[in-house]
Every structure is written in C-alpha cells, then in structure tokens.
Amino acid sequence: MTAFTLEEFAASAQRLRSEIRKTITGQDAAIHHLLVATFSRGHCLLEGPPGTAKTLLARSFSAALSLEFGRIQFTPDLMPGDVLGANLFDFSSNAFRLVKGAVFTDILLADEINRAPPKTQAALLQAMNERVVTIDGTDHALGDHFQVVATQNPIEQQGTYPLPEAQNDRFLFKIVLDYPNREEELAILRRHADEALDFGTRTTQIEPVMTAEHLKAAYGLIDSIRLDDKILTYIVDLVRATRTDPDIREGASTRAADAVASAVRAAAALDGRNYAIPDDVQSLILPALRHRIMLGPTAEIEGRTADDVLSAIISRTEAPR
Numbered sequence: 001m002t003a004f005t006l007e008e009f010a011a012s013a014q015r016l017r018s019e020i021r022k023t024i025t026g027q028d029a030a031i032h033h034l035l036v037a038t039f040s041r042g043h044c045l046l047e048g049p050p051g052t053a054k055t056l057l058a059r060s061f062s063a064a065l066s067l068e069f070g071r072i073q074f075t076p077d078l079m080p081g082d083v084l085g086a087n088l089f090d091f092s093s094n095a096f097r098l099v100k101g102a103v104f105t106d107i108l109l110a111d112e113i114n115r116a117p118p119k120t121q122a123a124l125l126q127a128m129n130e131r132v133v134t135i136d137g138t139d140h141a142l143g144d145h146f147q148v149v150a151t152q153n154p155i156e157q158q159g160t161y162p163l164p165e166a167q168n169d170r171f172l173f174k175i176v177l178d179y180p181n182r183e184e185e186l187a188i189l190r191r192h193a194d195e196a197l198d199f200g201t202r203t204t205q206i207e208p209v210m211t212a213e214h215l216k217a218a219y220g221l222i223d224s225i226r227l228d229d230k231i232l233t234y235i236v237d238l239v240r241a242t243r244t245d246p247d248i249r250e251g252a253s254t255r256a257a258d259a260v261a262s263a264v265r266a267a268a269a270l271d272g273r274n275y276a277i278p279d280d281v282q283s284l285i286l287p288a289l290r291h292r293i294m295l296g297p298t299a300e301i302e303g304r305t306a307d308d309v310l311s312a313i314i315s316r317t318e319a320p321r
Contacts, residue, residue, distance in 0.1 A: 004217045010272035012218075015209045019064040022205050024057055025191070026184030030175050032270075033287050034061060034149075039222055040266035042172025042259060043128050043148040045113075045163075045291060049155050052177040055109060058149040059203050062107040065215065066208040067145055070105030074116035076159065080123035084133050098135065103127050106143065110150035114160045121167055124148060128170040145215060163291075165250075172259050173284075174291035224274075225265045230320035231276045235260050238285055241313045242293050248309060250294040260288045278319040286310055 004012075013035060020031055030046070034057065037044045046054040055071075062069035072083060085101035102108060103124070113121060127133050131142045150171070152160075168174075180188065210218070235257055243251030263284050268276045290306040299309055 004221045026180035040262045045171040045174045048177030054151040063206040067106035071109040072102035083123040106145045113150040114152045173287040247299040249296045252292040
C-alpha cells in the first residue's frame with residue numbers, strides 16, 4: 001500500500017480505537033490524544049494515579065499498530081547507559097560491540113520517568129528530539145516510528161525528580177488519566193472476570209490494524225495537509241497569550257506552537273478532513289501546553305491549575321470564523 005485517502009485513514013483510525021477499547025475502558029480522550037501524537041510523530045507524558053491503565057494503554061497501542069514495544073522502569077539508580085546502551089569489549093572477537101539499550105525500539109514506555117535523576121532523564125533528550133542517539137561519538141538512528149510514552153504518578157512525590165523544562169518541552173502532550181466512573185469501572189471488572197488471570201494475555205485479543213507500510217502512508221497523508229493562515233495565527237495568539245498572562249510565570253515556547261500546529265494537522269486527518277478548524281486547536285491546547293507553562297504564585301495560592309488558566313485564555317482569545 002503506497003497511499004491513503006482521507007476516508008480510508010479515518011476508517012483505519014476508527015478501527016484502531018475499536019481495537020484499543022478491547023482492553024481500555026473509559027479513557028476515550030486519552031486514546032484520541034495518543035492517536036494524534038502518534039500520527040504527528042510526537043511523544044506523550046501520561047500522568048495519573050497507579051492503576052489507571054497507563055502501561056496497558058501503551059501496550060495496546062503498540063499491538064494495534066504492529067510496532068515493537070519496549071519498557072524501562074526508571075529508578076534512582078538507573079544510568080544513562082541503561083537507557084541508551086554502551087560499547088562493551090567482546091573477548092571472543094577481540095573488539096568492542098554495541099549492546100543496545102531499551103531506547104532501541106518503536107514505542108518506549110518510560111515508566112515513572114520522574115523517579116530517575118536528571119542525568120538519566122537527559123539521556124532521552126536527543127532521542128526524543130532527533131530520533132537519533134550518539135554513543136561514543138557514533139550516531140545510531142532509532143527509526144521513523146520511535147515514540148516515547150512516559151508515565152508519572154502525581155500523588156507520590158517522595159523520591160522523585162521534577163522533569164526539567166527542556167524535557168517537558170519535548171513531550172507533545174501531557175495526558176491526564178483519572179479513575180473511570182462507576183459504570184466504566186464495573187465494565188472493566190466484568191470483562192476481566194471472563195478472562196484468564198494473566199495480565200500478559202490482555203493485549204493478545206487486539207488485532208493489528210496497521211503495518212509499518214500503512215504508517216508510512218499515513219505520515220505522507222498528514223504531511224500533505226496544509227493549515228490556513230487564520231489557524232496558524234490563532235495558534236500563535238494562544239501561545240503568545242501564555243507569555244503575558246499575569247497568572248503564568250513562564251509561558252510556552254515557539255516549539256510548543258509548532259507542535260500544536262503539527263498535532264492539528266493529524267487531528268484533522270483523523271476526522272477525515274484535509275483542513276483544520278478552530279475546534280481542532282481548542283481540543284489540543286490543554287494537553288499540549290499544560291506541562292509547558294509555570295504558574296505564578298497568585299494562581300498557585302488560589303488553587304488554580306494550568307488547565308484553569310489555559311481555559312481562561314482560550315475563552316478570551318478570539319477564534320477565526
């Protein structure tokens with residue numbers, strides 16, 4: 001397959017959602033945003049309390065997309081070499097041999113990323129920005145489908161290291177997962193009551209919807225979508241408003257504006273359109289900017305969140321007609 005029509009892509013995206021919902025219940029917004037991130041080639045930070053299916057969501061995505069899945073548990077003693085790999089001397093061949101780290105995969109689950117010190121977190125900066133890692137002066141490509149899905153627990157802060165701003169800025173979205181409602185939670189228990197008591201088998205029922213060839217065609221389709229200047233102006237106005245808002249100490253970067261524009265193109269294609277609308281921008285601003293701004297002391301004292309402040313900016317910024 002060398003090409004996708006918008007209708008075919010939107011239909012495939014709907015099938016992806018259906019397959020992922022075989023294992024994930026009650027996280028439709030998270031599924032949508034992870035789809036947008038995947039097709040706009042961005043990375044995601046999943047934040048939520050333990051037991052809200054963050055790991056299962058990442059595994060389900062890799063299964064539905066026929067991508068290789070890798071996981072690394074971030075701990076205080078984790079070293080950069082554990083993430084990237086290292087050249088080790090092989091006595092049998094009397095030469096150095098590259099032992100690849102966990103980063104050499106398609107979808108990398110960086111579990112509890114804020115439990116590793118900044119030195120180890122920084123090992124991902126080049127990989128996330130360039131999809132390349134440099135080991136002993138040699139560049140190693142990670143592939144077109146490389147994506148980091150990191151998780152962090154917002155409740156427990158003991159023994160954690162806040163992500164530096166440069167790391168946060170490389171995540172396209174910060175997706176917040178909360179507990180499901182009563183009906184959804186009951187549906188999860190009913191489904192699991194009919195399954196084997198083996199976590200590892202829960203993604204085996206997912207049928208692959210796309211191959212690497214399909215993904216390449218989807219990338220080409222999204223790359224062909226162009227944004228109207230009114231949409232671009234709207235994105236810039238929203239991002240620039242974060243730099244002058246009195247409730248925000250540090251606003252979003254130009255990289256953030258560019259990331260939103262990329263995500264908007266993917267969101268339009270997922271909806272079967274070759275053009276974007278203001279609703280696309282508004283639906284992506286919160287996950288795209290909530291981790292990129294720093295609230296001022298007044299907002300923090302009054303108990304307002306980043307989402308509260310960003311929602312206020314959206315409401316007072318005129319959208320294009």
